[in-house]
Structure formats: structure tokens, C-alpha cells
Amino acid sequence: MSNTHTLAFEIGVEEIPAFDLDSARKQLEKAVPEAFQAARIPFQQFDIYTSPRRIIVMGYGLPEATEALREEYRGPAAKIAFDAEGNPTKAAIGFARGKGLTPDDLERRDEGGVEYVYATKEIPATPIISLLPGILSEFITMLKWPRSCRWAAYRDYFVRPVRWICAMLDDQVIPVTFAGAVSGNTTMGHRVLAPGEHVVDTAERLIDVVRSAYVVPSQAEREQIIREGVAAIEAETGCKAELPAKTLLEVVNLSEYPTPLRATFDEEFLQVPEEIIVDAMLMHQRYFPLYNAQGKLTNDFIIVSNGDPACNATIVDGNERVVRARLSDAKFFYEEDLKNPLESYVEKLDAVVFQESLGTVRAKAQRLAALAGHLADDAKLSEQDAADLKRAAYLCKADLVTNAVIEFTSVQGVMGSYYALASGETPQVAQAIGQHYQPRFAGDAAPDTVVGKLVAFADKLDTICGLFAVDQGPTGSSDPFALRRSAIGIVGMLEAGLPVSLDAAIDFSLDEFDRQGVTFDRNAVRAAVVDFFVTRTKVILRDGGASADAVDAVLAAGVTEPAIIIKRTRALEEARAGMPEVMADLAIAYDRANNLRDESLGIEVDATLFQGEESELDFAIDAVSAAVPGLLVAGDYEAALKQLASLRGPIDAFFEAVMVMAEDEALRSNRLRLLNKFVSAFSGVADFGKLAKAAR
Known part of the structure; x- marks a missing residue:
């Protein structure tokens, strides 16, 4: 893309909570490209950078202006859009209004002997410099925070007070304002190592200027620095650090220039239960404990400094004093608690x-x-x-x-x-x-x-x-x-x-x-x-x-014990996978029998009215009904399903040879009772009717 431009947009704030900062980065990674696509501004790529005091959007390969567009929309047939005198109807008026036009702007085009009306819109190219203020302002207000605040007399909300805005397209400042902050061409350096304003001469230089001001703007890069520092301390001590993902993310987003350092506490505190020490370090102070080769907690730990490396000794000493106080409290509480038996606290x-x-x-x-x-x-x-x-x-x-x-x-x-x-x-x-x-x-x-x-x-x-x-x-x-x-x-x-x-x-x-x-x-x-x-x-x-119909089939049998539901559903799925044709045919047969049966007639059949296929089906049902309950009690659901599957042949033969809805009322009622009996054999196992839809 020729004659392209670079965008730099930085929101400078007071320290953002660590997890909120991570959420903002993820939101912008999705929202920024979508916003530029919606505005019809092509681009090569966007990079999102975050540190505790800043959120940065870098855009590359932006054009001078949006592309001019010609949009065409086909509307109703001309005979519907215009009456016999050629006057526009409500259809034409509504269609034109929807496109921002008048009926006079509509064109007629013949398509295979039928005339249709068309609306044509010419969208001119727009310099992106005129669009960017609105887009960038939206990036500030669209971010969702668990908690927001207001400051001074401003009515705007943000996670923390906004202190500066840097917004540039190449060397041109983009006008953006928010809660008293006005965009310019400056950023702020590290609070200790490079305090104050730093001039950004062009947009593409923002990240370099930030880095030169002792700020590591990439979350991934800060994590890598911390991991490498921890690895060096592990190699030095022969110990292994515990780096819980949640605590590590928090530490990464608490520092702009991280430096991992080794510290120690008095060995006497190792008499305190390990969990209290780890809680004091990880949860309260965001330190990483170190364990020896046997997995035992040591009195060494790792801190991550955001201060001046020249003052590392002082920083370590200060953190050791903080831990000493916390662990002294823990030791005192533990020893006091031990003075009474646990039951006394009930x-x-x-x-x-x-x-x-x-x-x-x-x-x-x-x-x-x-x-x-x-x-x-x-x-x-x-x-x-x-x-x-x-x-x-x-x-x-x-x-x-x-x-x-x-x-x-x-x-x-x-x-x-x-x-x-x-x-x-x-x-x-x-x-x-x-x-x-x-x-x-x-x-x-x-x-x-x-x-x-x-x-x-x-x-x-x-x-x-x-x-x-x-x-x-x-x-x-x-x-x-x-x-x-x-x-x-x-x-x-x-x-x-x-x-x-x-x-x-x-x-x-x-x-x-x-x-x-x-x-x-x-x-x-x-x-x-x-x-x-x-x-x-x-x-x-x-x-x-698990498939939804298998779950529903098991639940329809009235089972409510979770372990049984899970076991039966998986057995049903395995049965379908192992003998798909049998299970599919059985589901269809069940559905057919279930649709024909008449529950009011009961399941007591008259064997003297049976023909051959009816007798065989009745015998098979009796055998299955006798076996299935015991199998269910024993938890052998797979065997119960195989018993039911054995009914496939008899029920197929029954439907092939017998007219269920016979004219003779006695025969018809007896056959319906037999179908009731067939369906009842499935009671407590599964509702195969739920499988029939899938089988079909």
C-alpha cells in the first residue's frame, strides 16, 4: 500500500488494576480492527501495548482517505413502485427513504423482461484524519471495567483518572479530549527512572520513546523478563519457584520495568505451617516462594521490583522487613490458636x-x-x-x-x-x-x-x-x-x-x-x-x-441420580456406536408402537387371540421384562440395552405380519395391549422415542 501512515494512540492513566488492564488489552485487540473495518479504513496491522500507567494502540499501513464507494440496491418491481400514471407508490417512497434518496433518484432497469427500480449511492472518499478523533474517543469510552471512577469536577468515567493522551497520525496531532486531558505529542516515562514528559516526534516513534523512558510496554515482554529473572535465581539457588498463573499475571501488570530479585526471611518462621507462609507471600505481597529439590519450602523467595536497579539492596531489605512483620504475626496467631483444642472453637x-x-x-x-x-x-x-x-x-x-x-x-x-x-x-x-x-x-x-x-x-x-x-x-x-x-x-x-x-x-x-x-x-x-x-x-x-437426544432419552425414564444418568447415557451412546442399525431400527419401532398404543387398555393380553408373530413378540417381551430390572439394579446398563435390542426382530416381524388396527374389536384391543406391553419393557431404561428423531 503506497503512501501509508502510522497511528499512535496512548491513554495515560494512574496505575490500572492488574486484571482490569489485561481485560482492556483483550477488549481492544478485538475492538480496534472492528472499528476501523466499520469505518472502511483499511490497515496492515494493529498492535496493542499495555503497562500499569498506559494503554497504547499502534496502527500501521493506514491510508490517506477511505475508498470512494458506489453502492447499488435493487428495490421492488417498477410496476409496484410506480402507478399507472408513473407516480411513486408507498413502496417506492419507502425504499428511497431507506437509502437516503428521493423517488426521483431511483433508476429503472430491465431484467429479463421485468423492470426493477434501483437506488445508487455515491459515497465519496473521506480523509481519515477527520474520522480518527471520533474513533479514538470511542476507544476510551467503550472499554468495560468492573469498577470505574470520576475525578475532579468531570462527569466522565474511567477505571482510573486519565492524566495524558498522546494521539498522532505520523507527525500530526489528532485532537482528542477526555475528562480534562487534551491530546498532544508527549508521553510520560517511568515514575522513578525517567519521570516527566517525553516528546514523541512521530507516531512510529512512540514505542521507542516509551522504551527509552524505562517502560517495557508489552505485557508478554514483561512476563518474559520476569520468567528469565526467576530462572536465573533458580539456577543460583538450586531451588524451584512457584509461579501461579493468576499471581504471575498480576505481578506482570504491576510493574513497568520489572526486575526479579532474591530475598530471604528468618528460618525460624519455617516452623509456621507452610500454607500460611505461602499465603502471606503470594496472596498478600505477590512474592514467589522457592522450594528445594525435595519440594520443601525454603526461606528464600523472589520479589519483582519496579524501582531503580541501582537501589536493589535497599528494595530487597524493605521487602524482607515487610515479610518479617507478616510472618511474625502469622507465627503469633498460630501459636495462640494451638493453646486451645480445635473443638473449643466450635x-x-x-x-x-x-x-x-x-x-x-x-x-x-x-x-x-x-x-x-x-x-x-x-x-x-x-x-x-x-x-x-x-x-x-x-x-x-x-x-x-x-x-x-x-x-x-x-x-x-x-x-x-x-x-x-x-x-x-x-x-x-x-x-x-x-x-x-x-x-x-x-x-x-x-x-x-x-x-x-x-x-x-x-x-x-x-x-x-x-x-x-x-x-x-x-x-x-x-x-x-x-x-x-x-x-x-x-x-x-x-x-x-x-x-x-x-x-x-x-x-x-x-x-x-x-x-x-x-x-x-x-x-x-x-x-x-x-x-x-x-x-x-x-x-x-x-x-x-454426549448427544442431546441420548441424554434426553435417559432422563425421560425418570432417572435423577447423576452417576446413573452419566453411566446410562454413555452406555446408550456406546450401544448406538457399536450396533447402529439395530438401535436405529429399535428406536423407530418403539416410536411406532408408542404412537399406536392405548394406555387406557393396560398390558394384560389374551394369548388365545394371538397369531404366530404375536406369540413370539409376547414371549420375547416377557423374557426381556424379567431380565432388565435385575440388570438395572446391578448397574449393568449395557446388558439391559442389549436385552432391549433383542426385541428388534420380534417387533419387526409383528408389524410385518399383523394388522394392528383390525376390524375385530377384540383383536384390535389385544394387539394394542401387546404394544403397551412392548413399550412398558423400556420403562426405567430409556425413552427410545427421543432417539427416533435422530434415527430417522
Whole structure:
């Protein structure tokens, strides 16, 4: 493209929150090309740069002006557009108005002997310099932020106050204003290393000027610098750093000139549970802990400085003092908590509200202990495992009122496990307490033991049932209590073989709320909770590739246990893949029988009225009906499907040889009863009518 131009647009702000900055970059990567395409401005490419104090759009290969266009639109036939006297009708007037023209501007064209009217619009070329102010201003206002603010007396909103705007097309400043900021040809350097204004002589020089002012404008480049610095420290220490993706992204977007540095804390703090130390560093200070070759936490850690490298020693010392204070607090809280057994904290849960209408966390602990007893019986646990389950369920929330968890909230559950061991609880109780929030999200690991899984199951189910009981279940895309996530965790554990009935557990959980005096419509809430789990199971199956008709066919049989729904759906899919013709024919036959049958006649047939094919079908139905229930109880759904598939031959022969709607009323009624009996053989297995549409 000859005679092309470069665009530079920078929004300078006070420090933008890290995750908001990442979101803005992603929004602009999509929105910028779309905006220029909509304005009919061709381009070679756009690059988006971000740092904590700036958002930059660089455009390359822009033309002098938009292309002139000639647009033609065919309208109605001329005989409809004009009357016999040649006057325009409402059709012509409306068509012309829609194109910004008058009826006199319309042309008539003959097409194969039929005249049509055409509207022709000439769109002249427009210098892009006249379009850019509006486009660039829109980039400021279109960005979506979780929270915005106003400043001074301005009524405009942005994530943080806008302090400068650099907007240039080559060496020409593009006029853009926002909340008192007026565009110019200057940018701002690093706050410490190159403070103040820096002149940008041409648009293509903006990124070079920013770099010369000690700002690394690319998020990807800053991440690479941090990773390389961390790798160098790992090589120096022989340790391995933990770089959680979320914390790393935050650190990348907290610095404009990152420098990874090694720091240490006193070894005495390693006596504090590792999780508290890691929480203090990662969550509170955004430091990266270092682990030795055996995977044990060391007293070395990594900070990422945004300051002057000449002052690294001072920066390290300052950060070490911050960590020392945090870990001193953690050590004190931990030692204070250990002075009392874990059980002593349960009583204090009366001061913590679980939910306004559902009472305190202590009431929840009592419900969990009761539900744990039911689950222990249902799972047929040993006496010791049952005792551990009830104990863990009763104690699992006790650490919420301990000093350490109040200060370091992310270690709830984990601290409970430490305090449980220190109080003399069994290792299994301690482990179950430590893992009872798992799985926290899709793909997260479930607790390691059956006891741990059942404590997690009870905790999640109690929350779901309780919130549904007080009408606080999810609505649309709103799920403030993350109940869908909890349901997915429960379904995942059941699918993996947790040996309990969800339906029975729901009943028991609702009974506990009733016993504690919570008022609700039990039948309506139960139906809503069951449907909630069924819906989650459907979503899981469909996300996993299961076909919608197979899922619907299984659900139509009235199954509500997630593990059974999943197992049967997959078995049905496998049966269709393994014997597609048989399953397709059987689905069509089922649909045909289902459409003809008359439920009011029942399934009691008169064998004396049978012809040969009727007798064979009746015998086959009896054999299948006798075998299928036992197979379902045994969980052998695949064998049950094969039993049903064996009916294909007899039902095909029946329809081939027998006139169902015979003139003789006795014969007709008997044959309809036989079809009722045929359909009833599928009861509790699947509604093959749901598969018939796909089979056809």
C-alpha cells in the first residue's frame, strides 16, 4: 500500500488494576480492527501495548482517505413502485427513504423482461484524519471495567483518572479530549527512572520513546523478563519457584520495568505451617516462594521490583522487613490458636452467620454432623470410618474463628487440619478437614479419602439445599454463592464412584433444615434441587460430547441420580456406536408402537387371540421384562440395552405380519395391549422415542 501512515494512540492513566488492564488489552485487540473495518479504513496491522500507567494502540499501513464507494440496491418491481400514471407508490417512497434518496433518484432497469427500480449511492472518499478523533474517543469510552471512577469536577468515567493522551497520525496531532486531558505529542516515562514528559516526534516513534523512558510496554515482554529473572535465581539457588498463573499475571501488570530479585526471611518462621507462609507471600505481597529439590519450602523467595536497579539492596531489605512483620504475626496467631483444642472453637461459630435465614455456622456444623451420619450408613462405612466422618464434619468449620484464618482467609480448612492433629484427632479426620473445600472448581482434585469426599459432599449439599430453601438459588447467569460449582464438584465425586444416593441425601438435608426451624415448601424445594443437579449433569454430559437426544432419552425414564444418568447415557451412546442399525431400527419401532398404543387398555393380553408373530413378540417381551430390572439394579446398563435390542426382530416381524388396527374389536384391543406391553419393557431404561428423531 503506497503512501501509508502510522497511528499512535496512548491513554495515560494512574496505575490500572492488574486484571482490569489485561481485560482492556483483550477488549481492544478485538475492538480496534472492528472499528476501523466499520469505518472502511483499511490497515496492515494493529498492535496493542499495555503497562500499569498506559494503554497504547499502534496502527500501521493506514491510508490517506477511505475508498470512494458506489453502492447499488435493487428495490421492488417498477410496476409496484410506480402507478399507472408513473407516480411513486408507498413502496417506492419507502425504499428511497431507506437509502437516503428521493423517488426521483431511483433508476429503472430491465431484467429479463421485468423492470426493477434501483437506488445508487455515491459515497465519496473521506480523509481519515477527520474520522480518527471520533474513533479514538470511542476507544476510551467503550472499554468495560468492573469498577470505574470520576475525578475532579468531570462527569466522565474511567477505571482510573486519565492524566495524558498522546494521539498522532505520523507527525500530526489528532485532537482528542477526555475528562480534562487534551491530546498532544508527549508521553510520560517511568515514575522513578525517567519521570516527566517525553516528546514523541512521530507516531512510529512512540514505542521507542516509551522504551527509552524505562517502560517495557508489552505485557508478554514483561512476563518474559520476569520468567528469565526467576530462572536465573533458580539456577543460583538450586531451588524451584512457584509461579501461579493468576499471581504471575498480576505481578506482570504491576510493574513497568520489572526486575526479579532474591530475598530471604528468618528460618525460624519455617516452623509456621507452610500454607500460611505461602499465603502471606503470594496472596498478600505477590512474592514467589522457592522450594528445594525435595519440594520443601525454603526461606528464600523472589520479589519483582519496579524501582531503580541501582537501589536493589535497599528494595530487597524493605521487602524482607515487610515479610518479617507478616510472618511474625502469622507465627503469633498460630501459636495462640494451638493453646486451645480445635473443638473449643466450635462453640464460637455461634458468632458467625452462615446465612441470615439459615442461622449460624455452628448450626451448619450440627447439620453436617447429622448428614455425615446418614452418609456413613448409606456408604456402609466401617465403624472407625463412620466415626471419623462424623467428627470431621462437626469440626470442619471450627478454624473459621481462629486467629490465623481470620488474618489469612485462604488457609481455612488447611489450618483446621493442623489444629486437628495438634488436638489429637485421627490423621483421617485432619486430612478430611483440610480437604473438605475440594473440589473447588472443574478439574480440581477431590479429597483423597472416601471420608474426605463425604465431608466435602455434605458441606456442598448443605449449602445448596439451604440456599434453595430460602430462595437464593442461581438465576440466569447470576450465581453469587457459586452453587453451580459446588454441584459440579458433587456430580464429579458421584461419577467417580462415591457410594451414596444423592436423592436420599437431599431428603435428609432438607429434613435437617426443617428440624432447625427453617420454613420452606419442602416439595417445591426438593424438586428444584433435584432439577438443579439434573441440569448440571446434562451440561457436564453435553460438554463432554454426549448427544442431546441420548441424554434426553435417559432422563425421560425418570432417572435423577447423576452417576446413573452419566453411566446410562454413555452406555446408550456406546450401544448406538457399536450396533447402529439395530438401535436405529429399535428406536423407530418403539416410536411406532408408542404412537399406536392405548394406555387406557393396560398390558394384560389374551394369548388365545394371538397369531404366530404375536406369540413370539409376547414371549420375547416377557423374557426381556424379567431380565432388565435385575440388570438395572446391578448397574449393568449395557446388558439391559442389549436385552432391549433383542426385541428388534420380534417387533419387526409383528408389524410385518399383523394388522394392528383390525376390524375385530377384540383383536384390535389385544394387539394394542401387546404394544403397551412392548413399550412398558423400556420403562426405567430409556425413552427410545427421543432417539427416533435422530434415527430417522
